[in-house]
Amino acid sequence: MSTANPLGINLSFCVKRWVTPELWAPVVRNRLDLDLVQFSFDLVDPMWPASLASRHARDVRKAADEHGLTVHSAFIGLAHYTFNQLLHPDPNVRTYAEQWLERAYCFAAEANIPRVGGPLGAIASQIDGHELPSIGAEAYGALVECMLRLGEKAKAAGLSELYVEPTPMRREWPWTIEQARQMMVDVTDSATRWSLCVDWGHGTYQPLYGARADTMQPWFEALNDVISAVHIQQTDYQFDRHWDFTEAGRVVPQEARTLLARTGLAQSPVFLEVFYPFERDSKSILDALEASVLSLKQAFA
Amino acid sequence: MSTANPLGINLSFCVKRWVTPELWAPVVRNRLDLDLVQFSFDLVDPMWPASLASRHARDVRKAADEHGLTVHSAFIGLAHYTFNQLLHPDPNVRTYAEQWLERAYCFAAEANIPRVGGPLGAIASQIDGHELPSIGAEAYGALVECMLRLGEKAKAAGLSELYVEPTPMRREWPWTIEQARQMMVDVTDSATRWSLCVDWGHGTYQPLYGARADTMQPWFEALNDVISAVHIQQTDYQFDRHWDFTEAGRVVPQEARTLLARTGLAQSPVFLEVFYPFERDSKSILDALEASVLSLKQAFA
Numbered sequence: 001m002s003t004a005n006p007l008g009i010n011l012s013f014c015v016k017r018w019v020t021p022e023l024w025a026p027v028v029r030n031r032l033d034l035d036l037v038q039f040s041f042d043l044v045d046p047m048w049p050a051s052l053a054s055r056h057a058r059d060v061r062k063a064a065d066e067h068g069l070t071v072h073s074a075f076i077g078l079a080h081y082t083f084n085q086l087l088h089p090d091p092n093v094r095t096y097a098e099q100w101l102e103r104a105y106c107f108a109a110e111a112n113i114p115r116v117g118g119p120l121g122a123i124a125s126q127i128d129g130h131e132l133p134s135i136g137a138e139a140y141g142a143l144v145e146c147m148l149r150l151g152e153k154a155k156a157a158g159l160s161e162l163y164v165e166p167t168p169m170r171r172e173w174p175w176t177i178e179q180a181r182q183m184m185v186d187v188t189d190s191a192t193r194w195s196l197c198v199d200w201g202h203g204t205y206q207p208l209y210g211a212r213a214d215t216m217q218p219w220f221e222a223l224n225d226v227i228s229a230v231h232i233q234q235t236d237y238q239f240d241r242h243w244d245f246t247e248a249g250r251v252v253p254q255e256a257r258t259l260l261a262r263t264g265l266a267q268s269p270v271f272l273e274v275f276y277p278f279e280r281d282s283k284s285i286l287d288a289l290e291a292s293v294l295s296l297k298q299a300f301a
Numbered sequence: 302m303s304t305a306n307p308l309g310i311n312l313s314f315c316v317k318r319w320v321t322p323e324l325w326a327p328v329v330r331n332r333l334d335l336d337l338v339q340f341s342f343d344l345v346d347p348m349w350p351a352s353l354a355s356r357h358a359r360d361v362r363k364a365a366d367e368h369g370l371t372v373h374s375a376f377i378g379l380a381h382y383t384f385n386q387l388l389h390p391d392p393n394v395r396t397y398a399e400q401w402l403e404r405a406y407c408f409a410a411e412a413n414i415p416r417v418g419g420p421l422g423a424i425a426s427q428i429d430g431h432e433l434p435s436i437g438a439e440a441y442g443a444l445v446e447c448m449l450r451l452g453e454k455a456k457a458a459g460l461s462e463l464y465v466e467p468t469p470m471r472r473e474w475p476w477t478i479e480q481a482r483q484m485m486v487d488v489t490d491s492a493t494r495w496s497l498c499v500d501w502g503h504g505t506y507q508p509l510y511g512a513r514a515d516t517m518q519p520w521f522e523a524l525n526d527v528i529s530a531v532h533i534q535q536t537d538y539q540f541d542r543h544w545d546f547t548e549a550g551r552v553v554p555q556e557a558r559t560l561l562a563r564t565g566l567a568q569s570p571v572f573l574e575v576f577y578p579f580e581r582d583s584k585s586i587l588d589a590l591e592a593s594v595l596s597l598k599q600a601f602a
Contacts, residue, residue: 016472017426019385026428042383047348052393079383081579082343084320092353125318127327129584168580171317205580239578277540278382279469279506283430 003266004257004300008036008072010231010273012242013289015042015077017282020056021063029067031286032293037069038229038271039113042077046103053103057110064112072269073163073229074108075197076118086146087121087139087172094146097121101150105157116154117163117197117229120147122171131170140173144186151190162190163197163229168205168240175208177222184226196223199231199273200251201240213237214250220263227265231273232256232296242275245292253299272296304567305558305601309337309373311532311574313543314590316343316378318583321357322364330368332587333594338370339530339572340414343378347404354404358411365413373570374464374530375409376498377419387447388422388440388473395447398422402451406458417455418464418498418530421448423472432471441474445487452491463491464498464530469506469541476509478523485527497524500532500574501552502541514538515551521564528566532574533557533597543576546593554600573597
């Protein structure tokens with residue numbers, strides 16, 4: 001067996017709970033015994049006043065140093081994802097979303113986080129709910145142009161890599177392997193490299209992809225040259241669950257590790273990304289996370 | 302039987318789908334056959350540039366006029382709720398959250414929406430996950446002071462009422478009937494009246510309140526003089542589900558209507574508030590909403 005993937009955690013579990021580095025760094029380091037983190041922009045809004053965002057960036061850098069944590073990347077959370085981002089029907093909202101990303105790049109650079117990513121955006125639904133097969137050529141063309149501008153901005157900020165996270169929705173992009181490949185081709189000349197972060201519960205969403213989508217294998221095999229990060233979650237393939245591994249589901253950590261190795265992705269960091277109901281008590285979440293990380297570590301050790 | 306409650310819908314179901322008034326107004330009016338709306342700040346971020354937010358406010362006013370809709374109130378959505386708002390441990394984040402609300406009041410006034418509300422904020426979790434019994438006296442005192450300042454700001458903007466939405470969490474406030482009563486007493490002198498909007502799935506969250514919390518009756522009986530809006534949802538009392546009424550759960554619309562009438566709340570508008578997974582297809586959501594609204598109408602007719 002080849003080298004196992006570096007195992008880390010997305011800070012999605014910290015939202016509304018361990019909201020500052022002084023809180024989440026010891027949870028990750030001491031309670032979960034991990035040293036690799038993906039920061040979530042559900043903890044800092046890059047649109048906060050510059051002095052406030054800067055202070056939080058310095059706090060992230062300091063806490064990571066003090067606790068021996070590597071913050072691999074910073075990812076868009078559910079708060080910003082809410083507003084349709086770079087594909088909102090209103091061009092001025094799209095412009096604001098682009099400015100949001102520029103601010104996110106500056107935050108990341110100041111926090112010593114070299115990579116930023118997430119989903120790109122969503123078009124609106126039709127009034128009758130009918131789904132178009134995809135976002136359309138014009139919207140796609142403008143999106144690629146925006147990604148190239150963002151590549152320049154990320155370079156100026158000093159970042160090393162930008163991520164697109166494919167999502168299982170026709171209203172977003174890319175949602176197929178072919179779209180993801182085409183997009184990676186179309187942004188080849190970006191001043192900052194664009195890569196894919198794929199999520200175990202996205203490529204296996206059977207209501208969209210069909211019953212055969214019970215494995216990430218097609219995504220990994222077809223795109224392993226452009227995938228450089230992976231989100232893992234427990235899920236039943238019926239929704240994008242983002243459960244932890246104390247829940248019953250279809251993802252088996254040992255099989256996940258084997259699949260990644262077999263498809264040439266043994267080097268890619270794997271981040272546990274889980275979301276909990278706001279009302280669930282924090283102690284039970286830490287217990288469940290501890291057990292989940294343990295089972296992932298046994299597989300990825 | 303006394304008059305039935307006015308029935309409306311919170312625009313939570315529109316998030317990332319029917320994101321502009323040109324999209325959601327016909328869905329609410331023609332598809333769901335409702336004329337009463339609670340706007341969601343998951344559709345407009347009040348921190349958007351003033352000219353952009355103003356344009357969206359005018360669009361809301363225009364679409365409501367054209368479709369014969371009354372927009373009763375505008376409520377904080379999940380995006381802003383994410384950042385701990387007025388109880389974040391960082392005082393500068395709290396200040397930003399207060400500014401956010403001032404902008405929200407101006408947006409609402411320009412959109413011809415007379416009331417604004419939502420949850421107030423959340424303290425952070427302890428590193429070990431242990432839950433404090435409540436937010437603490439100092440945080441509470443500062444929160445009440447902030448609410449009184451906000452009362453002045455809302456009056457200046459021209460609003461008629463502000464809402465607190467109690468949530469079933471010790472990290473937020475108020476989460477008990479007694480806390481809610483005390484808070485209403487403490488803000489009696491506000492320049493704009495503060496009221497409660499209670500949610501059917503909050504007061505019945507049994508993991509916090511115990512097995513006897515299988516009804517909203519205690520909340521309604523104890524607080525009917527300060528409740529002037531109600532969120533309804535289908536739920537199993539085990540989590541704050543925000544399901545629609547095509548799901549199996551514990552809430553029976555006819556019993557809900559009877560309880561409201563019996564506790565002196567027959568005048569209070571009732572808003573269906575449901576959330577769907579981002580990846581669910583929009584057509585199935587409209588079908589489920591149509592059936593849900595129909596079953597609520599049969600009860601509340």
